Amino acid sequence: DTGVSQNPRHKITKRGQNVTFRCDPISEHNRLYWYRQTLGQGPEFLTYFQNEAQLEKSRLLSDRFSAERPKGSFSTLEIQRTEQGDSAMYLCASSLGRYNSPLHFGNGTRLTVT
Amino acid sequence: AQTVTQSQPEMSVQEAETVTLSCTYDTSESDYYLFWYKQPPSRQMILVIRQEAYKQQNATENRFSVNFQKAAKSFSLKISDSQLGDAAMYFCAYIRRDAGNMLTFGGGTRLMVKP
Numbered sequence: 220d221t222g223v224s225q226n227p228r229h230k231i232t233k234r235g236q237n238v239t240f241r242c243d244p245i246s247e248h249n250r251l252y253w254y255r256q257t258l259g260q261g262p263e264f265l266t267y268f269q270n271e272a273q274l275e276k277s278r279l280l281s282d283r284f285s286a287e288r289p290k291g292s293f294s295t296l297e298i299q300r301t302e303q304g305d306s307a308m309y310l311c312a313s314s315l316g317r318y319n320s321p322l323h324f325g326n327g328t329r330l331t332v333t
Numbered sequence: 334a335q336t337v338t339q340s341q342p343e344m345s346v347q348e349a350e351t352v353t354l355s356c357t358y359d360t361s362e363s364d365y366y367l368f369w370y371k372q373p374p375s376r377q378m379i380l381v382i383r384q385e386a387y388k389q390q391n392a393t394e395n396r397f398s399v400n401f402q403k404a405a406k407s408f409s410l411k412i413s414d415s416q417l418g419d420a421a422m423y424f425c426a427y428i429r430r431d432a433g434n435m436l437t438f439g440g441g442t443r444l445m446v447k448p
Contacts, residue, residue, distance in 0.1 A: 223377075261337075262424070262436075263438070264436065264437070319428070
């Protein structure tokens with residue numbers, strides 16, 4: 220079990236630039252989630268996939284955000300025209316397809332928008 | 334909407350002592366799960382313990398146990414024989430049965446362990 224892998228670990232970008240993060244889930248997990256965590260707060264749900272299908276998106280996910288999971292394997296989260304308010308830790312997690320299955324989290328990607 | 338509240342932003346405990354972290358939640362559902370996750374500094378979040386709402390027996394995992402009071406919508410975490418490695422942010426989380434694994438997290442409690 221290699222765990223959930225996220226790249227990059229840190230990203231510093233200027234306001235207005237686009238950024239893309241990658242998440243590689245645990246191989247046998249069919250569900251993949253993106254959460255956002257600001258300093259000192261709990262994670263907030265952004266979106267999740269069951270295999271390649273994006274089944275739910277939070278209202279936090281504005282039209283500048285897009286997530287994909289081609290072929291139900293790795294996932295990417297892209298933020299277009301970044302704003303300072305996008306600065307946060309972006310967490311990816313994966314799980315088996317049962318509602319009570321625990322989420323396995325990656326180390327996160329910390330985004331700083333200057 | 335479900336909400337999860339952790340009223341203690343910070344707690345400290347002496348090594349080898351016992352500490353209890355509080356969590357309350359608001360829901361109209363009867364079938365749900367509750368979780369405690371631990372997030373050490375600069376490390377990934379990991380599951381500590383989970384509780385099924387329909388089970389009256391409190392969950393236990395080694396030094397970690399919960400006090401689940403369904404009527405009061407309370408879900409506290411007790412850590413016995415605290416160790417330095419227990420120092421971390423602890424998050425309480427809730428999920429209802431048909432929520433597609435959309436966990437709702439509390440704001441977290443930072444636990445400090447004093448040697």
